Amino acid sequence: MSAPLPGQTPPEIIRNFCIIAHIDHGKSTLADRMLQLTGVVDERSARAQYLDRMDIERERGITIKSQAVRMPWTVPAGNDEGAEPGTYVLNMIDTPGHVDFTYEVSRSLEACEAAILLVDAAQGIEAQTLANLYLAMGADLHIIPVLNKIDLPGANPDKYAAELAGLVGCDPSEVLRVSAKTGLGVPGLLNEIVKQTPPPVGAADKPARALIFDSVYDTYRGVITYVRVVDGKLTHRDRIKMMSTGATHELLELGVISPEQVKAGEIGVGEVGYLITGVKDVRQSRVGDTVTTQHHGATEPLGGYKHPNPMVYAGLYPIDGDRFGDLREALEKLELNDAALTYEPETSGALGFGFRCGFLGLLHMEITRDRLEREFGLDLISTAPNVVYDVVMEDGSEVEVTNPSEFPEGKIAEVREPVVRATILSPADYIGTIMELCQTKRGTLLGMDYLSEDRVEMRYTLPMGEIVFDFFDQLKSRTKGYASLDYERSGEQAADLVKVDILLQGEPVDAFSAIVHREAAYSYGVMMASKLKELIPRQQFEVPIQAAIGARVIARENIRAIRKDVLAKCYGGDITRKRKLLEKQKEGKKRMKMVGRVEVPQEAFVAALSTTQPAEKSKK
Numbered sequence: 001m002s003a004p005l006p007g008q009t010p011p012e013i014i015r016n017f018c019i020i021a022h023i024d025h026g027k028s029t030l031a032d033r034m035l036q037l038t039g040v041v042d043e044r045s046a047r048a049q050y051l052d053r054m055d056i057e058r059e060r061g062i063t064i065k066s067q068a069v070r071m072p073w074t075v076p077a078g079n080d081e082g083a084e085p086g087t088y089v090l091n092m093i094d095t096p097g098h099v100d101f102t103y104e105v106s107r108s109l110e111a112c113e114a115a116i117l118l119v120d121a122a123q124g125i126e127a128q129t130l131a132n133l134y135l136a137m138g139a140d141l142h143i144i145p146v147l148n149k150i151d152l153p154g155a156n157p158d159k160y161a162a163e164l165a166g167l168v169g170c171d172p173s174e175v176l177r178v179s180a181k182t183g184l185g186v187p188g189l190l191n192e193i194v195k196q197t198p199p200p201v202g203a204a205d206k207p208a209r210a211l212i213f214d215s216v217y218d219t220y221r222g223v224i225t226y227v228r229v230v231d232g233k234l235t236h237r238d239r240i241k242m243m244s245t246g247a248t249h250e251l252l253e254l255g256v257i258s259p260e261q262v263k264a265g266e267i268g269v270g271e272v273g274y275l276i277t278g279v280k281d282v283r284q285s286r287v288g289d290t291v292t293t294q295h296h297g298a299t300e301p302l303g304g305y306k307h308p309n310p311m312v313y314a315g316l317y318p319i320d321g322d323r324f325g326d327l328r329e330a331l332e333k334l335e336l337n338d339a340a341l342t343y344e345p346e347t348s349g350a351l352g353f354g355f356r357c358g359f360l361g362l363l364h365m366e367i368t369r370d371r372l373e374r375e376f377g378l379d380l381i382s383t384a385p386n387v388v389y390d391v392v393m394e395d396g397s398e399v400e401v402t403n404p405s406e407f408p409e410g411k412i413a414e415v416r417e418p419v420v421r422a423t424i425l426s427p428a429d430y431i432g433t434i435m436e437l438c439q440t441k442r443g444t445l446l447g448m449d450y451l452s453e454d455r456v457e458m459r460y461t462l463p464m465g466e467i468v469f470d471f472f473d474q475l476k477s478r479t480k481g482y483a484s485l486d487y488e489r490s491g492e493q494a495a496d497l498v499k500v501d502i503l504l505q506g507e508p509v510d511a512f513s514a515i516v517h518r519e520a521a522y523s524y525g526v527m528m529a530s531k532l533k534e535l536i537p538r539q540q541f542e543v544p545i546q547a548a549i550g551a552r553v554i555a556r557e558n559i560r561a562i563r564k565d566v567l568a569k570c571y572g573g574d575i576t577r578k579r580k581l582l583e584k585q586k587e588g589k590k591r592m593k594m595v596g597r598v599e600v601p602q603e604a605f606v607a608a609l610s611t612t613q614p615a616e617k618s619k620k
């Protein structure tokens, strides 16, 4: 039986599913194996991790952008799984795995009817497994629990099958066991997908409604929009309308991915495909939005559209001040592909001209910075990241603070900070140390459950500002890397927060200002003052370094004076040598920034800021 064509595929034979997993549990490997087994990618052209297209993703081994692939699959008669024989169309939707992209994950889930919950048989359930499972359950998906990597000598499938069964509420014998690497059990899994996934339901005769679950900028083709058709159909002759903005576009092309773009005349109920309209910016084709036709279009959008709001801000400055224009151009290019990135020019007395950038989270920030440096050859300094604060003044007015320098001076009634609901999974041995850490980070324990004898799930409310600082690193180092963390935004709380300024010879250095809890202000001040004392070379006069809250100094260090006379050793009259030394000194000065009268080497800023910044690695 040949595979049905797009637009002519009855919903009864369509199965839309996704794979959800903690980072590194083998999602991409399993996806590759499925592409191979269904014949979509042949053995020869199969390159590892077909779905992770961007280089940077491959290098970091993480999935940032989701993709969808259409795979024909023929269930043989007499299969062990008891699935109805026949040819089916499986649409596999690859979801991003990291906390920063939770909203994108939730939209990809909406496009599916089932989720494969993939768990490493040597590691067991991790925080992201849980977070994604809750999202999938929230989207009413059928859950297919699967243990991966059963080929590993360290695998403990019996133990983790019990854990997984307890979590999703099934019998341990119903937990499938596969090796994505060797392919063992994967054909059986494909049959199970056919058997267990409910076929899509939608009204073929209603106006078209399709959910955008991804939108990617392509240099050659403009924006490629991935959609799942819910009702009606989209044909290549339609003019389409984005329901959140009302903007209409000509449809230049539509089709399905299998595994490259395959043009089609139309796509109908339950199908997953791509649209090209010639728009040049992903902001015009936003994830979560509903696509309909301009004529006889739908009036009610599908639910759940959310505008992405940045949660973390940081200043990015070119180390070489002359490259400000290049940085602007690079950000303009990145913006085409990243609807969540925001930026505005800003000036820092210490760092010069740069941009205040908003990100969804720390990983998003790291990836953006990485791309700016790698793809655009820029060298950047970034200020310590901060979250968004709401400051309520005594006169009732409110100020939104995305940069410590905007923290108001006058009479403040209340400062409100964002908080997150964090889920931490860890071996039970570390409960004590995790509690201690969460306490110092102003966390409130919400609850704790044992997943098995020796693994525990702890739920906390924590200020997002603390998470952004160094929480993740500390959690990892205190638990020898065993704990995993996931979090989602859960509102705001009032907190006793203050702005700490760092002054050199009485001049505040804006790049070092930070908003911290009053109790942590002193230690931040002492840390920065002593660090700067090490980093700033002695000058010809004494330089006091002070940390202050408003006019009140809370910490102080002194850099003693020195008279650095480069000619001191040049007694005798060798004029060329003297000139050379003076030239050299001038070169060195170029890399200095002046703060008042104080010369601060560029490296001092880089070093001081990089250590106050969380060194979160993207993995785990």
Ligand SMILES: Nc1nc2c(ncn2[C@@H]2O[C@H](COP(=O)(O)OP(=O)(O)OP(=O)(O)O)[C@@H](O)[C@H]2O)c(=O)[nH]1
Pocket: 021, 022, 023, 024, 025, 026, 027, 028, 029, 030, 061, 062, 063, 097, 148, 149, 150, 151, 152, 178, 179, 180, 181, 182
């Ligand atoms: N032994 C063994 N290794 C596997 C198996 N499946 C995946 N791996 C390995 O596990 C590592 C992570 O696999 P990926 O497929 O990149 O994991 P992922 O979940 O897609 O990771 P992200 O995209 O970062 O979320 C790779 O080194 C794989 O080769 C398996 O069944 N057996």
